[in-house]
Amino acid sequence: MPAYRSWGRYPAGSPSAVLPVVWRSDPPALDRVAGPVLAYACGRSYGDSCLNDGGTLLDVRRLDRLIAFDDSAGLLRCEAGVTLADILDVIVPRGWFLPVVPGTRWVSVGGAIANDIHGKNHHRAGTFGRHVTRLELARSSGERVVCSPGDSLFQATVGGLGLTGLILWAELRLKRVPGAGIAQERVRFPSLDGFFDLAAEDDAWEYTVAWVDCLAGGPRLGRGVYLRGDHTAMEGPPASPVDGTRLDIPFEVPAGVVNRLTMRLFNEAYYRRQLRRRQRKIVPYAPFFFPLDVVGDWTRLYGPGGFLQYQCVVPEAPAGGPIRTIFERISRSDEPASLGVLKRFGEARSPGWLSFPRKGITLAVDFPFRGPRTLALLDVLDAVVRDAGGAVYPAKDARMSAASFAAFFPAAPRLEVRRDPKYSSSFWRRVHAA
Numbered sequence: 001m002p003a004y005r006s007w008g009r010y011p012a013g014s015p016s017a018v019l020p021v022v023w024r025s026d027p028p029a030l031d032r033v034a035g036p037v038l039a040y041a042c043g044r045s046y047g048d049s050c051l052n053d054g055g056t057l058l059d060v061r062r063l064d065r066l067i068a069f070d071d072s073a074g075l076l077r078c079e080a081g082v083t084l085a086d087i088l089d090v091i092v093p094r095g096w097f098l099p100v101v102p103g104t105r106w107v108s109v110g111g112a113i114a115n116d117i118h119g120k121n122h123h124r125a126g127t128f129g130r131h132v133t134r135l136e137l138a139r140s141s142g143e144r145v146v147c148s149p150g151d152s153l154f155q156a157t158v159g160g161l162g163l164t165g166l167i168l169w170a171e172l173r174l175k176r177v178p179g180a181g182i183a184q185e186r187v188r189f190p191s192l193d194g195f196f197d198l199a200a201e202d203d204a205w206e207y208t209v210a211w212v213d214c215l216a217g218g219p220r221l222g223r224g225v226y227l228r229g230d231h232t233a234m235e236g237p238p239a240s241p242v243d244g245t246r247l248d249i250p251f252e253v254p255a256g257v258v259n260r261l262t263m264r265l266f267n268e269a270y271y272r273r274q275l276r277r278r279q280r281k282i283v284p285y286a287p288f289f290f291p292l293d294v295v296g297d298w299t300r301l302y303g304p305g306g307f308l309q310y311q312c313v314v315p316e317a318p319a320g321g322p323i324r325t326i327f328e329r330i331s332r333s334d335e336p337a338s339l340g341v342l343k344r345f346g347e348a349r350s351p352g353w354l355s356f357p358r359k360g361i362t363l364a365v366d367f368p369f370r371g372p373r374t375l376a377l378l379d380v381l382d383a384v385v386r387d388a389g390g391a392v393y394p395a396k397d398a399r400m401s402a403a404s405f406a407a408f409f410p411a412a413p414r415l416e417v418r419r420d421p422k423y424s425s426s427f428w429r430r431v432h433a434a
């Protein structure tokens with residue numbers, strides 16, 4: 001059986017059975033399946049929201065067909081297992097782009113809907129789910145439901161963590177672009193205040209994000225590199241997004257190699273890599289959006305214990321407020337935090353009851369899993385997020401408590417009512433443990 005892991009490789013969890021889903025016209029009958037079921041697509045979720053320990057996984061990767069494309073309106077209908085990479089490969093040469101892309105193109109449409117993913121253009125476009133015009137859901141009762149924005153089942157399904165049934169296909173509204181390039185600007189900033197100064201200019205750019213050195217403290221706290229860009233034409237042959245990986249990590253790096261010292265050196269090198277404070281150039285869209293996709297299996301760098309990604313969103317406050325506190329807690333801890341990804345989310349309302357994005361500042365950062373001390377730090381961060389009225393992203397989570405989840409997602413009981421009774425995940429059971 002192929003591995004059905006999550007991206008962070010923590011926690012472990014094995015399904016007792018896997019059913020492939022091949023035909024959208026004939027999804028597997030679930031009446032004879034014992035125990036809970038859950039769809040599994042590309043496994044790009046970090047924690048346990050794509051795992052169903054002891055239950056059945058529905059492997060949807062063969063639901064991979066494009067169904068229809070209206071080139072004049074930019075409406076694309078495709079099966080839920082189609083990856084964003086496959087879509088970009090077809091639409092970019094025709095002058096279209098996906099409305100929202102995450103930091104990897106190896107994500108399925110069903111996974112993008114189930115986690116209502118966000119990208120570098122959240123301040124303009126909101127989440128992926130805002131651009132879904134219809135989808136079809138197969139419920140375990142055998143019922144098939146086509147739903148669209150405004151339907152409560154749609155609002156439960158977008159950001160619904162795969163718990164409302166099996167998404168068979170979806171229709172997406174694409175956006176026109178002038179070409180396959182990105183006019184990119186990188187600006188180094190020396191501290192968190194510098195980040196906020198640059199974020200104040202976000203409206204002038206379609207895509208914005210910052211890489212931040214989470215280990216720097218004192219006056220350098222929150223220093224990093226701001227990346228922003230707009231679509232543009234690109235000279236030369238079109239760059240295919242499906243160009244394979246260029247570098248592979250051939251073996252698992254032994255535990256302990258990623259430590260505070262190696263991370264500090266890496267972060268310093270990243271910060272200093274750019275000699276001039278401001279750098280402009282036109283780049284193909286793939287390295288701009290998906291820088292990590294060129295390294296195959298990079299999660300092996302974290303060693304056999306796997307790693308945890310922590311992503312939170314907190315309201316913006318004068319002088320940084322909760323996000324400054326979070327940086328302080330991380331930089332003063334012993335944990336070897338990776339470079340963090342920092343972004344200001346915009347005002348756009350997310351369409352799902354359990355969508356994670358909301359107005360504020362979001363930070364995503366990786367920690368090699370080093371047992372209780374890693375978990376203890378993340379509990380401290382949860383408390384800061386909770387007190388600030390923010391949330392932690394379930395797609396990246398493997399450890400938040402039931403109490404934290406209830407505080408971050410007060411609409412969870414609504415989803416529980418619309419959840420397909422046959423569907424559950426390791427995550428859902430964990431955050432509902434008594």
Ligand SMILES: Cc1cc2nc3c(=O)[nH]c(=O)nc-3n(C[C@H](O)[C@H](O)[C@H](O)COP(=O)(O)OP(=O)(O)OC[C@H]3O[C@@H](n4cnc5c(N)ncnc54)[C@H](O)[C@@H]3O)c2cc1C
Nearest residue numbers: 041042043044045102103108110111114117118161162167
């Ligand atoms: C390098 C990297 C960068 C990332 N960057 C971002 C980012 O910038 N923004 C962001 O929001 N996320 C980001 N992510 C997270 C990723 O986008 C989400 O976890 C996404 O949901 C993964 O999709 P998947 O196809 O791998 O689905 P899986 O991880 O396999 O499953 C995710 C969820 O979708 C459900 N699901 C999948 N298919 C179906 C279906 N057909 N019907 C019903 N439910 C289904 C599963 O049950 C599960 O609950 C990143 C991940 C990685 C590895």
